[in-house]
Amino acid sequence: MTEPLLEISGLSKTFVSGGRRVSAVESVSFDIRPGETVGLVGGSGSGKSTLARLLLRLTPPESGRIRFEGKDWLDLSGNALRRARARLQMVFQDPLAAFNPRATVADVLMDPLRIHGTVVPAARPKEVERLLERVGLPSALAERSVLDVSGGQRQRVAIARALATRPALIVLDEAVSALDVSVRRKVLELLVALQKENGLAYLFISHDLAVVRAVSHRVLVMDAGRIVEAATASRIIEDPQSDAAKALVRAVPKLESENDAAT
Structure with missing residues (x-):
């Protein structure tokens, strides 16, 4: 069997809110193998986004272990961490929150090429064209402001930026939830x-079980900071075991009707 690309063991994070300690992520363990999509689903406040921030080292965990490509991810620093970050990228729900609003599309794509030295300076304009082509966008879009493109185009630019560093794993945090249905389908494809x-x-994070089913090989259900169920999307839809999974199925009426038709 292929060795895991990402291994998470006993990961925990607690915040203090209103004088109370709130466990946002509690003893979470799972792995992702090369070429696999793991869906992470849960309701609002279940801990999904906090877990993503822990993986990206945007928030430090209190305990637990993360191994990525065979290295202790939490022990890396300096140049070693910068090199490793190129291999683990993230696409957010709202790319404008991660983009400089005064930037052009070319600027957005040039930044990771420059920071990580993926290609030599002379080759970067051509690489920008290639990245846009890979996500189905015309090269002419490069000179437009990121504020002057549609939401679907911006999300494709965000995916192109993630691809620029030649990653092994991309974390997608509600990356299609703000898109309309037709654009969402195209981005998933x-x-x-x-x-x-x-x-x-991919680690594909969403509150929408129907979207997760479309792309995931395995699904993890998160509730109150814990992984409460793990199975294929079909298994969870047909026979949810946890209260959290049952609520997610109920939240998508089409899934419930499909399940009823099968029984």
Whole structure:
């Protein structure tokens, strides 16, 4: 069996809110293998986004272990961490929150090329064109402001930026939830095609079980900071075991009707 790309063991994080200690992530353990999509679903406040921030080292955990590509992810620093960050990227729900609003699309894509030295300076304009092409956008878009493109185009630019560092794993945190249905489908199809082309692994975080089912090989259900269920999306939809999974199925009426039709 292929060795895990990402291994998480006993990861925990507690915050203090209103004088109370709140366990946002509690003893979470799972792995992701190369080329695999693991869906992480849960309701609002379940701990999904906190877990993503822990993985990206945007928030330090209180305890637990993360190994990425065979290295102790939490022990890396300096140049070693910078090099490793190129291999683990993230796409957010709202790319404008991560983009400089005064930047052009070319600026957005040039930044990771410059920071991580993925290609030599003379080759960067051509690489920007190639990245736009890979996500189905015209090269002419490069000179437009990130404020002057549609939401679907911006999300494709965010995916192109993640691809710029040639990652092994991309964390997608509610990356399609703000898109309308037709654009969402196209972005999901793009993600699946890029995975087949490049062997990418994804951690796909969403509150929408129907969306997660479309792309995931395995699904983890999170509730109150813990992983309460793990199975294929079909298994969870057909026979949810946890209260959290049952609530997620109920939240998508089409899934409930499909389940009823099968019984």
